[in-house]
Amino acid sequence: MAYTITVNGKQRTVDVDAETPLLWVLRDELDLKGTKFGCGMALCGACTVHLNGVPIRACSTPIAAVGSSAITTIEGVDQSEVGRKVKAAWLTLDVMQCGYCQSGQVMAATALLARNPRPSDADIDQAMSGNLCRCATYVRIRAAIKLAAGLPTADTREV
Ligand code: FES
Numbered sequence: 251m252a253y254t255i256t257v258n259g260k261q262r263t264v265d266v267d268a269e270t271p272l273l274w275v276l277r278d279e280l281d282l283k284g285t286k287f288g289c290g291m292a293l294c295g296a297c298t299v300h301l302n303g304v305p306i307r308a309c310s311t312p313i314a315a316v317g318s319s320a321i322t323t324i325e326g327v328d329q330s331e332v333g334r335k336v337k338a339a340w341l342t343l344d345v346m347q348c349g350y351c352q353s354g355q356v357m358a359a360t361a362l363l364a365r366n367p368r369p370s371d372a373d374i375d376q377a378m379s380g381n382l383c384r385c386a387t388y389v390r391i392r393a394a395i396k397l398a399a400g401l402p403t404a405d406t407r408e409v
């Protein structure tokens with residue numbers, strides 16, 4: 251069945267089954283490979299994208315559920331000022347290690363700062379708790395979120 255969805259501000263039409271997860275539409279049909287497959291069960295956050303600005307798990311969102319909602323992926327995150335700040339902070343603090351989880355982390359962080367520009371540590375913990383990192387970059391992730399928000403950050407040189 252044909253579905254027309256809006257991804258990073260552009261309308262795209264794909265012909266897939268209704269149950270096809272958005273993740274595979276993005277990666278295999280639209281060649282947007284920045285969104286990653288981790289667990290496939292909504293448990294790790296590697297596949298996080300935005301649906302109308304809200305972070306969702308693309309691995310467990312069927313294409314039929316997307317409708318006219320606006321999808322933003324890591325390839326389009328810098329279309330917003332918040333997304334640009336988050337990306338810049340990530341690069342400044344060299345957050346990535348293997349990088350596999352990081353597009354999901356950036357998407358979750360961007361959604362957090364878009365709705366809460368000055369998050370507390372508890373706010374950050376809550377917003378980011380579903381995004382796992384096997385390389386344990388959590389300290390740098392938190393510091394980058396604070397840097398993007400213009401909040402004081404701890405010294406991260408040793409982490
Ligand atoms: S791949 Fe979607 S949450 Fe893990």
Ligand code: FES
Nearest residue numbers: 348349383384385
């Ligand atoms: S940077 Fe390797 S899994 Fe997060």
